[in-house]
Amino acid sequence: MNKILKGRVHKYDRDNIDTDVIIPGPYLKIHDHKELAKHAMEGIDPKFPEKVSQGDFLVTGANFGCGSSREHAPIALSQTGIKAILAPSFARIFYRNAVDGGYLLPIEVDEATFKKVSDGDELEIDLAHNAITNLTRNERYAMKPFPELVARIVEAGGLMNFKPVS
């Protein structure tokens, strides 16, 4: 896992962005990851996949990823190039799927940070120090550290590379 991430922000200022919007129901039969990426965020912004470059960040409102357990959601987003999502909170299955599948990082930030970051900003995220630098605005923010087990799964690159610890 690269400890320093750098990319541009795509911001959607909306709470409760659900999995039906991230990847609509008819695409659930698709299991080709590249194909899924073409429909990422289709319910909110059909142009989303074209806008994203490898390594970019998604910044959204609270309770991101609520709704279904479809792992298609983090897969589709990660395949567009998104490396991390910054939000005040995440829905639980989306959070687990993102981490356990090793697709992208769900990073919790506080409301104030969420408000300060704008669409198009360049960010640098230092995972070792839980610090976010806004290169465009020359500001620094804190991120909520990952809980210990989550940090270890992230480190391992996903749950598959992780042995049960009981």
Next chain:
Amino acid sequence: MTITEKILARSSGKERLSPGDVIFSKVDRVMMHDVSGPGVIKVFSEWEKKGVKIDRIWDPDRVWVTEDHFVPAADRVSAENVIALSNFTKKFGIKKHFKYGLGQYGICHTLSHEEAMVLPGEVYVGGDSHTNTTGAMGAFAAGLGHTDIAYVLMNGQIWFKVPETMMFRIEGNMPDYLMAKDIILQIIGDIGTDGANYRTMQFAGDVVKRLTVEERLTLTNMTTEAGAKNGIIEPDETTYAYLRERTDAPYTPAHGDSDAEYSEVFTYEIEKIEPTVAKPFSPGNITVARELQGTELDKAYIGSCTGAKLEDLREAAKVLKGKHVKIRTEVLPAAQSIYMKALKEGLINIFVEAGAVVGPPTCGACCGAHMGVLGKGEVCVSTTNRNFPGRMGHVESQTYLASPMVVAASAITGKITDPRDVTN
């Protein structure tokens, strides 16, 4: 400890647990369907590409599979997913595979109780977010993504953070125009769609005690819409009687301690609740049905794991008996066994005579996949559990969520209608 903590302590070999503890838990039952199953297959094949040879899974007898989301096969891709699923269950010796068109099959969260696939005190995970439903049987039941399910298939274990429990007591005498759906919509409206994030929603009180198993399942089903990790109801004689009709497999129920700690306790007087509807585009966007009186509709949908159990069909049929629907109305029993019981009780006749179409069990239009999706601008009243933009079809369609009684009453008038306003 609460019932959830008791079950998780037992499954993780711990004396005591507290909310916030991270554990690896043994799993008793695992479910996947024609959407999560192919995801699991993909994870397996990726491991194999990396040189991990997988010729067996942890315990094929604890795994069960159904075909529900895209059956009858919506198109070629869906057909191939089902074939892949059959090959998988055959290869790994999974015997409990409920197949479309081959006797009993249906929506996963319906088979789990109809077929007694999950028993009180067990830890049950499924590759579907509404796995929470089965917590009404007194089990710890939580939904997971397909990587987690693949992990469970290999290891028989998975990690959980022990959730805090929110307790909801529903007291009083249930009026005959209300259903469990009205209660859970009211609760979600009150606490919000992230009001129970990462937590357990437990239900108790006089009303819950007297609810049938099927009605209890409606409460736990929609805990997912409040973000809960699991929904749960302590098993009692109602649960045991229901199971006795279906299985003689042994189980060890768990019960919460009398001094169990709840993060919050909510008490509802049932008499204060009215037939309730969630407006587009959120299950938490509620109001009372009478408030929406006159809202024009294009379709009424009675289907899904939430609202097409036998009792849901019975209540809808009571309202529809001898009446005619004014808008397109679809009834899809949630499993073949329920279809059969509805047939024997004469419910299917009532629906067809009222002018509705009765379809095969499927998730179909509930998740906007196939079999009657909504077109641009169409408005639907539905017994399902979600009404996000595009959930049941076009992003510019609209879905109102309501109880089977409200949906049936609305089918008759073509407008959103309180069931009290159509009685003879």
